[in-house]
Structures are given as C-alpha cells and as structure tokens.
Amino acid sequence: MTSNAVAAARCWVEVDLDALRANLAWIRHRVGPKVRVITVVKADAYGHGLKSIAALLMQSGTDMFGVATLAEAAAIRTVGAGWPILMLGAALPDEVEGAIRDDVMLTLSSSAELQMIATCAERLKRKAFVHLKVDTGMGRLGVAPEGAVALATQVRSSPHVELAGLYTHYANVEEEASFTRNQRLTFRRIRDLVRAHAGDPEWVHAANSGGLLLELPDTCSAVRPGLLVYGIYPPGSRLGNRPHPDPFKPALAWKAKISLVKEVSAGTRLSYGGTFTARKRMRVATVTAGYGDGYMRAASGQSEVLIQGRLCPVLGRVTMDQMLVDVTRLALVRPGEEVVLLGKQGSGCIRAEDLATWMGTIPWEVLTSIAYRVPRVYRGGQAA
Numbered sequence: 271m272t273s274n275a276v277a278a279a280r281c282w283v284e285v286d287l288d289a290l291r292a293n294l295a296w297i298r299h300r301v302g303p304k305v306r307v308i309t310v311v312k313a314d315a316y317g318h319g320l321k322s323i324a325a326l327l328m329q330s331g332t333d334m335f336g337v338a339t340l341a342e343a344a345a346i347r348t349v350g351a352g353w354p355i356l357m358l359g360a361a362l363p364d365e366v367e368g369a370i371r372d373d374v375m376l377t378l379s380s381s382a383e384l385q386m387i388a389t390c391a392e393r394l395k396r397k398a399f400v401h402l403k404v405d406t407g408m409g410r411l412g413v414a415p416e417g418a419v420a421l422a423t424q425v426r427s428s429p430h431v432e433l434a435g436l437y438t439h440y441a442n443v444e445e446e447a448s449f450t451r452n453q454r455l456t457f458r459r460i461r462d463l464v465r466a467h468a469g470d471p472e473w474v475h476a477a478n479s480g481g482l483l484l485e486l487p488d489t490c491s492a493v494r495p496g497l498l499v500y501g502i503y504p505p506g507s508r509l510g511n512r513p514h515p516d517p518f519k520p521a522l523a524w525k526a527k528i529s530l531v532k533e534v535s536a537g538t539r540l541s542y543g544g545t546f547t548a549r550k551r552m553r554v555a556t557v558t559a560g561y562g563d564g565y566m567r568a569a570s571g572q573s574e575v576l577i578q579g580r581l582c583p584v585l586g587r588v589t590m591d592q593m594l595v596d597v598t599r600l601a602l603v604r605p606g607e608e609v610v611l612l613g614k615q616g617s618g619c620i621r622a623e624d625l626a627t628w629m630g631t632i633p634w635e636v637l638t639s640i641a642y643r644v645p646r647v648y649r650g651g652q653a654a
C-alpha cells in the first residue's frame with residue numbers, strides 16, 4: 271500500500287520491518303550461534319501479513335518456518351523456494367499428500383499417523399519428514415512420554431519417513447515455573463532415550479517466546495518463537511530472565527482516523543445500548559475503526575486510543591466500523607486526524623498487552639484478530 275493509499279485509508283496497520291529484523295537478530299544473539307530459529311508465522315504472521323514477513327525473515331536468515339496450515343506453507347513457497355517448513359498442527363488425512371509433495375515437514379503424535387504418512391510417501395515414491403512431538407504437559411498434540419521411544423524407533427524403520435525433529439510445547443511458561451521445569455526435564459529425558467535408541471534428530475526444540483526468555487535452551491538445537499519475533503513480550507515474562515537493555519521492539523502499529531467531532535450535552539446517551547451517558551457537556555470524536563476491523567467489542571468502555579499523543583477513553587459500545595472517543599481535554603481536534611489504536615504517538619504508547627487487558631484477552635489474540643479488510647503497510651526492510 272502506498273502513502274496515498276494510507277491517506278485514503280480509514281483503518282490500517284503499519285509494520286516496521288526493521289524492527290522485525292532486529293528482533294530476530296536479538297533472538298539469535300540470545301540463543302547463540304549453535305541454536306537455530308524456527309519462526310512461527312501462523313495466522314498471517316500473527317496478523318502482520320504472511321508474505322511480506324516471510325520475505326523479510328528469509329532475508330534475515332530464519333532457519334525454518336512454523337505454520338498452522340498448508341495454505342500458509344504454500345504462501346511461503348511463493349515467496350521463496352526450498353525453505354524448511356514445519357506444520358505445527360496435526361495434518362488431516364487428506365492433507366498428508368499435499369504436505370509430502372510440497373516438502374512440508376509434519377508433526378507426528380501417533381503410530382496411526384505414522385502409518386498414514388508412510389503409506390502416502392511410499393505411494394508418491396517420496397520421503398516424508400516428520401518431527402515427533404512429545405506431550406510433556408500441554409495435552410494437545412504429541413505422544414505420551416512413555417510411548418516416544420517406541421514411536422521414534424518405528425519411524426527409523428520406515429524407509430519412506432525420516433525423523434527430522436523431536437519437540438514439545440510448554441503449556442504455561444510465564445506463570446508456572448515448576449510445571450515448566452518438569453516439562454523441560456521430561457523432554458530432556460526423552461531426548462536422551464530417543465538418541466540412544468533411534469538416533470539424534472537434527473531439529474530438537476521446545477522453547478516458544480516465553481521459554482527462550484526464561485531459560486536458555488540447553489536441551490535443544492532450535493527455538494520456536496512467535497510473539498517475540500514481532501517484538502511483544504508474553505505477559506509475565508518481564509519478571510523473568512529478561513534481556514537488558516530491553517532490545518525487542520513491537521513491529522506493528524494499528525491506526526484509524528477521526529471522521530467527525532461533535533459537542534454533546536449532559537444526559538446524552540452514546541452508542542448502542544446507551545451504556546454511556548454524558549454527565550456534562552463533552553466533545554466526542556467518531557473514530558473509523560470497529561469490531562469489523564478486529565477492535566473487539568469487549569473493549570467497549572474499557573479502552574483508550576491516542577490522539578495528539580494523549581490517551582482518550584473509548585465511550586460506550588464499540589460498533590462494527592466506528593467508535594466514539596472522549597476528546598474534551600484536547601484543544602482542537604479535526605476530522606482526518608490520525609488515531610493510534612496500538613503503537614506510539616508522540617510520547618504516548620499503547621502496547622498489545624494494554625489492548626489485551628482492556629479486551630479481556632491475550633496479545634496473541636489481539637494481533638490475530640485484526641481483520642483482513644485492514645490493509646497492511648510496510649516500512650523499512652526491503653519494502654517498496
């Protein structure tokens with residue numbers, strides 16, 4: 271999107287590719303030269319726009335991409351051929367062939383899956399690459415620790431399937447240190463057993479963003495961050511082993527405009543349901559963003575936006591395309607002025623964590639809820 275298009279936009283996202291590049295460099299610096307980085311780009315690269323982010327990460331030397339769907343993998347392939355891609359979810363039966371044909375590595379949790387993958391690979395006369403997932407406490411995917419060695423051994427004896435990786439996923443790094451420690455110790459034990467009985471997979475990984483901030487991956491050859499690549503700390507991890515000085519910068523800013531400013535008298539109800547009534551004369555701005563853009567209705571009456579660098583409260587219910595904001599404290603406000611929903615303006619700043627608190631959710635959901643109709647504009651990096 272060009273700057274003329276920004277001038278015409280009602281609600282848009284700006285992505286700072288230099289910040290993203292620097293965040294990846296900091297992750298590399300933190301984990302050291304021997305540990306590889308699998309960047310997680312699920313859900314349109316956490317709402318940042320998959321293709322542009324994939325291009326930037328390829329230029330910046332990511333080692334592998336983690337995706338949720340084959341469509342995401344295919345989008346990455348259109349940006350650059352040959353990059354290692356791991357599908358983090360369990361492939362559906364009718365997705366296995368496409369994954370093998372497109373060299374997308376598959377997550378393996380059971381011998382039934384292995385059989386399906388092996389049969390398909392044999393029929394295609396190709397090799398399938400799998401990362402064996404061990405369930406150390408997440409309870410979502412993965413083989414139980416007791417079954418891991420047997421499954422790894424089965425993979426090793428399948429001529430059409432290669433054991434490319436071994437991994438696990440932390441369930442609550444930020445809040446439960448001892449649970450996480452147990453997960454890590456279990457994983458380390460399984461890694462040693464797999465090594466002894468089925469060889470050493472190339473990619474051994476566990477740490478998401480919280481994991482790599484809180485502890486260094488002594489057990490692993492790779493880390494698997496998402497949120498931190500985009501410059502956002504998992505809530506709670508600030509208390510942990512946080513790098514000093516703080517190097518990570520949010521790459522995404524979310525903006526809209528003022529479309530109308532009006533005075534309302536005391537007693538005026540604002541927006542659907544009349545959940546807000548003016549107690550005194552007020553100046554109210556209509557802002558061109560709503561839940562149709564991903565600005566959740568749960569933020570109604572809770573959140574603030576930045577106008578002229580100052581925080582202004584959202585009044586009453588957020589509607590599909592618009593919301594109302596109190597600008598009484600500002601001297602002069604005009605239609606067309608920029609409003610920051612997430613990001614910096616002057617000395618003001620709204621972080622994804624702030625929006626998440628106001629919306630009663632987590633930063634991951636804030637980012638991935640920004641709607642497709644909201645154009646993404648790229649700055650820095652190799653952006654045109």
Ligand SMILES: Cc1ncc(COP(=O)(O)O)c(C=O)c1O
Nearest residue numbers: 310358439478479494495496497
């Ligand atoms: C399996 C897996 N690994 C890694 C990540 C990245 O997590 P984070 O964004 O907390 O770094 C996710 C995120 O959902 C995930 O599902």
